[in-house]
Amino acid sequence: MRFIQTFDLYPFLDTAVSLFAAFLFGTLIGAERQYRQRTAGLRTNVLVAVGAAAFVDLAQRIAGSEEAVRVISYVVSGIGFLGAGVIMKEGLNVRGLNTAATLWCSAAVGACAGTDMVAEGALLTVFVIAGNTLLRPLVNAIDRIPINEQKAEATYEVRVTARRDNAPALRELLVERLEQADYPVGDVEIADRGDETVDIVATLVSTAIDPKEIDAVTSGMEKEDGVRHATWEGSTAG
Secondary structure (H helix, E strand, O other): OHHHHHOOHHHHHHHHHHHHHHHHHHHHHHHHHHHOOOOOOHHHHHHHHHHHHHHHHHHHHHHOHHHHHHHHHHHHHHHHHHHHOOOEEEOOEEEOHHHHHHHHHHHHHHHHHHOOOHHHHHHHHHHHHHHHHOOHHHHHHHHOOOOOOOOOOEEEEEEEEEEHHHHHHHHHHHHHHHHHOOOOEEEEEEEEOOOOEEEEEEEEOOOOOOHHHHHHHHHHHHOOOOEEEEEEEEEEOO
16 A cells, blocks of 8 residues: 555654644634634634645655745745635725734744744744734724824815706816815716716815815805715725
């Protein structure tokens, strides 16, 4: 049997230690994700860590360290497809980035275990868990700090809801009033709402605004004939 010819006790035990370490470290990382009810929880992080360890260990046993390095590079790129599956976009918000990054780190932990760098894998596990737990109070504190619209880099849109037949004139008027307030317009779109009304959306070139000035523009537009509603919003840039 081929198995009898290829089986070697000491390399087998070495592989067992690597896979067990990857399983243990993946469990520690995944338990925190599971506790917070994230998309990729305990089992996913364990499987990512063990899978990465198995591929790297197999390559190292068959072809040596150089081939193991090559497999690690494939693991790094391949885990990106798995991470993309947990990222969801909801309007202007993106969810799942932290979970995807945790999967990426679990793969790194598994790669460390697969190359017999168990101590380094343990150290990385500590940092990953610390990043997901100890930094949470700091993140919450920062999120509670009010945003200064005059200093934040963001994309701003002014939206006017009006009757369809008034749209061309109101479009020109909106651009004119924004430019009079020293807010150049980068683009203007007219979107049909389906009930004889349209949305006139002007995207500003400016990355910082004075809310009072934009409020004055929208208030003035609401007084125009055919305008049902006028507002503005900003989305913070990454």
